[in-house]
Amino acid sequence: MSTTVLPQLELKSLRGVGPKLAEKLSDYGVRSVEDLLFHLPLRYQDRTRITPIAALQMNSEAVIEGEIRAADIVFGRRRSLVARLQDGSGTITLRFFHFSAAQKNKLSPGSRIRCFGSVRRGSSGLEMFHPEYSHCESAEPVVEERLTAIYPSTTGISQKQWRSLCAQALTLLARNAPTDLLPAQYNYGFSLIEALDYLHKPPPDAALGLLQEGRHPAQLRLAMEELVAHHLALLRLRSQQQSVESPALPQCPESHQALLKALPFQPTAAQQRVIAEISQDMAQSKPMLRLLQGDVGSGKTLVAASAALQAISNGYQVAVMAPTEILAEQHRQNFSSWLAPLAISPAVLTGRLKGKSREALLQQLASGDIQLVIGTHALFQSDVQFNKLGLVVVDEQHRFGVHQRLSLTEKATARSGRPHQLVMTATPIPRTLSMVAYADLDCSIIDQLPPGRQAVSTALIDAARRQQVIERIASACASGRQAYWVCTLVEESDVLQAQAAESTAAELREALPHLGIGLIHGRLPSKEKEAVMQAFKSGQLALLVATTVIEVGVDVPNASLMIIENPERLGLAQLHQLRGRVGRGDTASHCVLLYQSPLSANGRERLSAMRESNDGFYIAEKDLALRGPGEVLGTRQTGDISFRIANLELHADLLEQAQTIGNTLRQQPELELHLIRRWTGEKQRFANV
């Protein structure tokens, strides 16, 4: 089969495009005629008919035509020009705040004009503010033949220019008709050309409501093709990754039993299932790429330890990446106690390890003397080399970029093959998102918490009642409980965050002089951080004032109260993570969201979701609905899922079918390639991930 692609014509071949305009267009991501065709209108105006004034609907846009009855300058709060326009059916007020004397004179009583504008209710009944208008000359065409497209455009390019460019591009398209890549039974009744033509120039009877919602069949047709292409690109990426060799690392039953014996608890059924899934993957000679999702406190660390043991039993090394020093240290403690009976003791590599001791550690990693290393970003440094790296575990993966994760797998020497990868996250990823963002990863889910956990009850309290909250801490701590006080700041600045936490700690020390109060933030020297954490863990400190550094991983079961200041500044996923620091023991736990009023409607809804549920998956879905995919996935990952037309909120229901179609198209490699090129274009970095 031969397929023609969309015209790969240069923009300069269009009338009116010189170097200047071409540059402006490229700001909109428009670099070819094809890009232009996919630059779809944001909305439409109906200028195809004249509406009688009596039939106008509030808040809608319309063309009206009539005779000026009066035009006067009115001196109210703002000077304005007010004209009355009448047709056979009724009268409307036209209001202009910017006008010239000449303009006023031309709007003389008796003259006929045609206006386009948005209708609202004003003090004098129906009004249009600043309508576009022209004086009626008899020879003028009455109205537009198609709906008028309004393109996304902020500066530099006028709507008229967009319309002219797109019209030219459509003409070119009609001359070089591209082959339809989407099988006809899935195309919603539109070929590619028909869909593009329709969306740039909809006929007067087009369903404006559907278009505005992004749910018109012509839009669905394009979104579907794009989602199919995206899915194919991910499948291709995945098969590229799997074409590399990895060491087969089967489970060693004796050491696995020894690990289970060393545990102070019985793994949950969900943990056992997930451990088995991972174990099977690692026994294969192709790389494991598995995403482990499990709510805060579901026990992912043990799963990581089990996978690590499996690699080590086969004589391979393991690297565990944690996003903070605090978490790395905590992992070291857990891994040490669980793996001690097997004579495995983990090393820790963080930024604070310097000089001779760092050199010694690197040397032992390179020689293979160290079997297990837990580290922070410091593991990415180029002089960190392994002897036989068999497994990379990335904890709290949302804190890392894709590229950081990869740089570690690339450290594996050719000799040992590509390491297996286990990526863990406590931020549940809504299904729609994981289908498009992580389709290249297999997924395991721990859908069960260890027994005995109690739901954290969450209250929203106005910051005006701060004093009461402080008293509540006093009484909780008096009965032997411990508490966190979390200070949040929007700024990513460590300095400002530290300052905020310091002043809050000072305030609380004054208010609660009998309590042991600790302070922890990112600017403290590591030694001090560790000492404070240790003092809190051992119960020496009753209250820990912290920045969001404690967001991930920190595990102190006796802490049962958490105050979060200004929670409205944080995303739901982050709040859920923070809250997960309490409710880890067997006492009832509480979380107080100390918000600054007034809350926006959206803010209130988000915080209410926290009160309603302790289920990370529910909260993630809410977060997606309220904030959108970009915010939920974090900027680091959204680059990979930017679409031209498809929209994860509007078109989530197409995903499943897109995958099915994609799977059938894989049998036609040529078609597959065209689709990927058409839609993912330059995004070849996909291939490199």
Ligand code: ADP
């Ligand atoms: P997360 O999934 O948030 O990383 P952790 O691995 O930190 O959770 O586990 C949370 C706490 O639960 C730890 O104290 C851990 O030792 C404990 N834990 C893990 N699995 C179980 C289990 N099956 N039964 C009881 N406690 C468990």
Ligand code: MG
């Ligand atoms: Mg964890």
